[in-house]
Every structure is written in structure tokens, then in C-alpha cells.
Amino acid sequence: TQLLEQSPQFLSIQEGENLTVYCNSSSVFSSLQWYRQEPGEGPVLLVTVVTGGEVKKLKRLTFQFGDARKDSSLHITAAQPGDTGLYLCAGEGWDNDMRFGAGTRLTVKP
């Protein structure tokens, strides 16, 4: 059982569309990170959110941390083929453990 549930598991969209992926948990986290992983490579850190209700923007990517620090979302505007990859969320528990979700596999078709 995953401590962090990510949805959807798979997402295939056309270039230019918008999308949102979700990361939910029943646990409270001291911080939450989003990573993107491409085939044959390790995950690359995109953002860290720390404060409940926090919103961070990274160009076309918008990250939100839930008020209760149990969930997060990643919104991509005008998706491009270069956004294709596995998006992982990871939560740091109060015991300093880091737990990952299973990921959302995004494919953006040109």
C-alpha cells in the first residue's frame, strides 16, 4: 500500500492541453517534493513545498500544497512533448523518512 496515492496513474494528452495530477495521503508531511523522471535516468527535483496552502510556479508548472499538508497537485499549462515523463511526489514525514508515490506517467503527443 502506497502511503502517497498519485492520480491518474497514466495520462496521454495532445500538445497544448492543460493537465493536473494529484498526490494524496492520510498522513501529514513536513515537506513535499515533486520530481520528474525520464527513462534510464534518476528523478530530477522540480520543487519543494513546505507551508500549508503554498503555491509555487515554475514557468508553465504550478504546484500547490494542501492546507492540511496531506495533499498536493501539479498543474501544467500548455503541455509540450518535452514534459513527457514520470512525475513523482515525495513526502517527508516527521520522522525524517521520505516516502514516494507510485507516479503519474505523462505522455504529451505532438
Added chain:
Amino acid sequence: KAGVTQTPRYLIKTRGQQVTLSCSPISGHRSVSWYQQTPGQGLQFLFEYFSETQRNKGNFPGRFSGRQFSNSRSEMNVSTLELGDSALYLCASSLRQGGTYEQYFGPGTRLTVT
């Protein structure tokens, strides 16, 4: 600044053998964590080392062990390999300071057990 390096990148072993994987963290990073990634289970935390001491341990059998050296380089060892140990093994380094825990991953070692 050089990123996290892992060696070897690919490895094929047979059941019953043992294997040692190596990880060199980003210069100045004192925390090294190891993860196992499989299609079915996703990223599973193995253990974290900080200043040569194991700080946290995931839910893996004792066949999985690790260590960290004074220069922060880390190794993990898997003994008596099983087919189910086939996976991508990822190492991540972190400064482990302040209020956040940002990890930087290496490219991984792809282990195939036959």
C-alpha cells in the same frame, strides 16, 4: 559542481550471488539515501546514511545492507540475490539542513538477476 554518480550503470548477476553498488554524492552533501525502483512497487526507500551512520532504514530484509565512508561515498550490498531483486537502484544525496530535505538523484544502477 558534479552531480551524483553511481557505478556500475548496468549489472547482470545470477541467483545466489552478491553484489555491491557504489554512489558518490554531490560534493559537500553528507546524506546519502538508497532506493529500489521497480515497475510494480515504484520507489521504495532502503536506507539513509548521514556522517557514516545509518539514520533510517526501510522495510527490506537483512540481505540488503549499506555503509558510508568518511568522504560521504556510500556502498550498498545485496547478498544471496533473488530474481525479485532485479530493479533500478537509485542513490540520492542531500545537504540535510534547514527545514527541507531536497534530494538529488544519480542515474541509477540497473541490476538484472537471472
